[in-house]
Amino acid sequence: MTFSASPLPLFQPALLRAKDAGLADAADLGKLPDWDLSDLYPAPDAPELTRDIDLLEKETASFAADYEGRLAKLTPAQMRDCIERYEHISVLAGRIMSYAGLRYYQNTVDGERAKMLGDLQEKITNFTTPLVFFSLEFNRITDATYDELFSAEDGPKRYRPVFDRMRAMRPYQLSDELEKFLHDNSVVGAAAWNRLFDETTAALTFDVDGEEMGLEATLNLLTDHDRARREIGAKALAKVFEKNVKLFARVHNTLAKEKAIEDKWRKMPSPQAARHLSNDVEPEVVEALRNAVTKAYPRLSHRYYRLKAKWLGLDKLQVWDRNAPLPTETPRTIDWAEAEATVLDAYAGFSPELAALAKPFFDKGWIDAGVKPGKAPGAFAHPAVVTVHPYVLLNYLGKPRDVMTLAHELGHGVHQRLAAGQGELLASTPLTLAETASVFGEMLTFRALLAKTTDPVQRKALLAGKVEDMINTVVRQIAFYDFECKLHAARAEGELTPEDINALWMSVQGESLGDAFEFMPGYETFWSYVPHFVHSPFYVYAYAFGDGLVNALYAAYEGGLPDFQSKYFDLLKAGGSKHHTELLAPFGLDASDPAFWDKGLSMIEGFIDELEAMEA
Template sequence: MRFTLPQKVFDAKATGGGQEFGDLPDWDLTDLYPATDAPEVKRDLDWLEEACASFARDYEGKLAELDGAGMYECLLRDERISQVAGRLGSFAGLLYYQNTVDAGRAKFYSDIQDKITTYTAPLVFFSLEVNRIPDEKLEEMLTHEGLARYRPIFERMRKMRPYQLSDELERYEHDMSVVGAAAWNKLFDETIADLKFTVNGETRGIEATTTLMMEQDRSVREAAAREIGRVLGDNVKIFSRVHNTLAKMGQVEDKWRGMPTPQTGRHLANDVEPEVVQALRDAVVAAYPKLSHRYYELKRGWLGLDKLQVWDRNAPLPMEENRVVGWDEARETVLDAYAGFDPKMAEIAQPFFTEGWIDAGVKPGKAPGAFAHPTVTDAHPYVMLNYLGKQRDVMTLAHELGHGVHQVLAADQGELLASTPLTLAETASVFGEMLTFQKLLKSATTDAERKVLLAGKVEDMINTVVRQIAFYDFECKLHEARKGGELTPEDINRIWMSVQGESLGPAFDFMDGYEVYWSYIPHFVHSPFYVYAYAFGDGLVNALYAAYTEQPEGFQEKYFDMLRAGGSKHHTELLKPFGLDASDPKFWDKGLSMISGFIDQLEAME
């Protein structure tokens, strides 16, 4: 089976972090390994090298001869290899994300990547050979009781069968991966982490600077926005080279594999049908006027402006308190919201705070954004934040802990079945946000407080749905345009501005410099076409939450069962107990109607 190093994915709405917000926790990575030079690291690397070599000796060219029991034993060995390699890769990656400009960490990460890629190269035959086993023979194997639960693994492999390369080319691509997309990812990460922005005499990294665009003082927001545009503009040639190269690499691979669209690989990885994603995209674009256009016109009035600028998009409302939310308050808010849904959910989340599973503060060289990394199923997830004491940081904490709870519950599926497709991976995170929002809304004591909370939630949902679908359209247009040749920075800028104007609407003007804002968004680099998963997750959660409020009896256990399933079930099977079907085009309209309903409430408060 082809092995891929564990990858973090930066979340879309993450904000920055770190000053005087209380005792911000750091990761304790010793649950993975005591140190980079610990003997356990060498032990596992040596084991991995031998395990991969012996696996190939025992099985290459022989898979079709196995019976069900033999294939079951083979898969268990493959699963153990994935677990050890995943532990090594996770440890090296998490260390690196803490400080991407530290040469020692960068070297350790690169060396581990290189060794894992080299050692696992003999495994490339596995999925290729499985896909050459006749259907009837594979079905006979799957009658084995132990192997039967791994059916989804084989079904996903079969979906890739039309796009397989020859054995030699698959091995070549595996060997080249460490100097392919992974190398361009690192260049992007290190370039972003090294950028410095000076606003009102103070120099910051990108996360802390983007957070200034949520300050009450409009002049501060403007200064931050213009400085971001200036610095990104000074570096746009590097980012343009990264995007041109990755898009071309994808184009070449798609041609060789015979994939019909640049998005096909992502849809296959997400185990979702292209028509479902297209229905989601079309529903959201059609809803722009009643969602983002309508909301931002309201906000323009609240701020007393003729036109909004980009630095007003996430601005606080005039009546909003400009207060810092301390870490202890953020923790209690989220845990209380989780416990209000089910005490079990808070119990699962508690160790993240007490056992060193969260890294929250801003540090020099730390990767931007936020993520929850599942690591491996015999360890536990880790959450990274950049906490700045904003209300939105609280929602980011709720979001990432939702991922963490999901990953803890899914771990019982084992290494090969725990991983959830990205579309469903966003369900628990967005649900965690919704629980936290509803708790805060119920606690509101004044109309002004309620208005601020509703507006904040609408903005979060617009950022999750409208903004991410605009991002998806940007990527689709960029990859299509790249087929015609090299794209200049100006070409990419034009594509970016076309989707921004369409999605944000007529309430906005756009400053000079905003056209390069595409360049710092990590999703486009790390996980092309990932972004629709946010909109998928938000629409799904809106429908789930409506089902919960309509019939709360027994909902919690069905919800936990869904999370426990990990990647062992298709989205149609997971949603059936709730009476939901994401393949129904009307499903997405239901989810969008919740956002529209919140805007209705805001309009009624005028």
Template sequence: MPLPFPVFDAAQTGGADGLGDLPEWNLDDLYAGEDAPELTRDMEWLEEACASFAADYEGKLAGLDAAQMLDCVQRYEEIDVIGGRIMSFAGLRYYQNTTDGDRAKFFSDCQDAITRFTTPLVFYSLEINRIDDDALAGLFATNTDLARYKPVFDRLRAMRPHQLSDELEKFLHDQSVVGAAAWNKLFDETIAGLEFTVDGETLNIEGTLNLLTDPDRAKREAASRELARVFNNNIKLFARVHNTLAKEKWVEDQWRNMPTPQTGRHLSNHVEAEVVEALRNAVVAAYPQLSHRYYALKAKWMGLDTLQVWDRNAPLPIEETRLVNWAEARETVMDAYAGFDPEMAKIAEPFFDKGWIDAAVKPGKAPGAFAHPTVTTVHPYVMLNYLGKPRDVMTLAHELGHGVHQVLAAGQGELLSSTPLTLAETASVFGEMLTFRKLLDAAKTDTERKVLLAGKVEDMINTVVRQIAFYDFECKLHAARAEGELTPEDINALWMSVQAESLGPVFEFMPGYETFWAYIPHFVHSPFYVYAYAFGDGLVNALYAVYEEGDAAFQAKYFDMLRAGGSKHHTDLLAPFGLDATDPNFWAKGLSMISGFIDELEAMEG
């Protein structure tokens, strides 16, 4: 079944009122409501379909001919669609208001039911992995329709060395709803329910994080100290969540003979550990040329000898404080998309017009942003917390890029549409880059250009440097947890070790900043996900360089890459562009774009 939890992009920041009419989701394309007869019908169908699938195929996969195997795969795919549709509806309703008890109960009940229904299917991947290589190759050779699903089989069979007995796999499947999924929900509900008081105003976490980009330095400091206070008051719970999830992962990894805590993520991302290590090492080596150099410039612009944590995302003193209403945000992104190719804008348009975006900040709504593909027979939905800062426009461009990617990949069908996380960020970051370049080209003054360049550099540092620092923190956390229980102070120390290294010597760290690991959802929902952001940024920087060189066939190649979904390895997807992520120099090329922007900013100082 698809993950009911979308992966959240980094928490957004923004402004206040005057934004115009912000759209809300219309989930009717999934189901009209909890009591919709179509939902009842699909639940009943799913239970029967899973039982009959197991009755027809369990213990028999190795003896199927090519036509029978194709029928088996297609029946499994249909089950995946219906289960994913139900969980998408339940999950999206829940994320609209995670503090609503009825929505939380409905989500849990759906999760429990579908876990129960699909338990008989656990045999499927286990038996596929026991089929002889030559026998499977023979099936593909005799049936082209079946051969189309080869990437699905390849992904399943990558787990062969880590497969447990049928009985243990079924136990883990059944137990999942009271394991990681339950701790995920506890984390989400706790974060959504936190209250912060800044200057007499009570805010949720989204509104408080928003203040970290306020022009008023005193307000930024007040928000930072209030975040630290509330995190510290809840730090034992957050430490318990991380201890439990890291230990649960360690136990399962030991049983599966995973050589490292990261191995499972690399396998699911279809990326080689050496490629990720090359990316990580290239970024860490570039810290002095990227974040250290940029933040030293920022301190100079702000007239400060040292920066505090509340200055990291502060607007520049020369930056105009203005609100971007929703209509302007839509026009900006759509013009940038259309400038690249009218087809891209055409694909994006229904998101605005048909209730596929939920943009407003509301009590209980999950923080951050995501694009959830739902299932290939429906369409994606985008969630934002739009508050009107220029960077919120970039978040819209980012999430809409995900949505366009998901629409294009849907043609592959349910089992082949989903991209690994490393490639899932491609269209989103590319959409941001298109929007940024359009704004940069339209800049009328050096000051406007400087503000845009600085904002983009900060976004890229947050995407590349910060996420690799997050990845290092997770690596250290899981390694330390393998040695024993971690106190909150232990986790705090690991967090500070990567923050000082990545941000550089110009920063001072206030007491309490050591707890800021507590609210990052990626650590909880998707361990080791975060390097995918840096992977995507580096990949897009290299792609964009090819685009700027004027390849006349670039748009066609780009759409072909997005349409491929999860049907191709990253080496095959990048080959038409003359790019290769296994080349150690690949990442240096991507990072050079960021350092080039900083070069331009330094030259402006001269």
């Protein structure tokens, strides 16, 4: 267990989904909230920030001086004190880097913000290098001593899940010197390439009929009601991606090779193994999920997109039709006040406590909603540290999918607030369960809207939108996972040209989207803007995991499972303190059962059945 010098936020599916129609007039949306980062620090030159940086340097040095070489000799009570000090340092470092990182994501092209982030990354990496011993030495403690330490009543018993996961890395641990080298080198390794990618994508501009647009606004054109406008947007994206594809290929080649080198030294059995370990999920569970989804492609995405081609009056869909609104769907801009009311009402319909946990995000500057020059694209919820609160980033344009994104990110925020009671080390939820509250929040919002919709045309549009979101969350993310698997396997054989990566991308696109599509020249480069491939290799299957899990949970809720709400809150409050098998047991669910995933997929299939029935 080592500190990450990078304040990498939890990017969410909205970052990957195609966006809605072009920029709405901000005046139509009402006043959009900005972050108030003063709960972290009052200003970049605040004395409190300087104080904490100095304090972090002192505390990391004193921690190493007090404990290095002594861990195996500590009594249970001393080990508890040691871990509590380590946790305090984690909060201190996390607070500093959250502030620098969130300021940076507000404007990634601002030189001062980028410099502050880079300088602090370097400082904190240097400060925390003396702590690398902790996980290495801890993993050398014998099993007998470890069991004794973590079973004693006056010991660190409650922290055992954290350290059980850490000890799962024992077979892949390197020497102390190599681990320290990797820690120090991270600033000029993955973190630097991540920044290059972020700054490049944030600075991209696209010529759309003579109007200069950023990435976010241009992606939004792909769901414009005007098909010609969608086509212009898709071709503008392709033109710029092609122009920059060599740089993006260099980023992917370098990061994949860097990962392969580290995996080789650690003797990781596969490129995916580190992700599975960090997610605390068994490889066979992920494989069962992947196989269930790919097997379902024909009855989900292939079938739905053939329906959509019929609705649009087309023999074949183009990529700019994938997220097009239905011809009968009336364009509508939803202002911020209505979006807030919609989501909070849906949350309150499930539990007033859920709505109460979400309300401060709107009232206290915990959301940054507007589209602004240089702002990071997409959406995420950053947990910051448990002693403060999470922050949500959106790029809100007033479209129905933006409301669903708001519901999704607030789900993350509520989850993070509830898990904060576990403390910094136990609050972090493995990615496989980190999507639970977010996808559940979306489902609550969708079901609330569907229940109020009696007009058949509006109901069809709402159902179709939900099916597309679920396909984007399940089918598309598993296709992304397969692309990454192919990419890393191919990179192991040698350097990949942009054309090599393009071909890998198209191989999974055709398989997952089906025969309803033909693909325009240039679509082969659309892998280049997806941030998950850069920031978090193999992250994407967590979305499909979360969607399938939530569909199964929602079926239990609709089925009247006794005390569902209290069980659900217990799941969220657990954070990372329990394995997914323990968390799902009260609901009668088991993710290791292949039939579990079919239950989740059957909900999507049921929605498509309903849409087909409307055609009869």
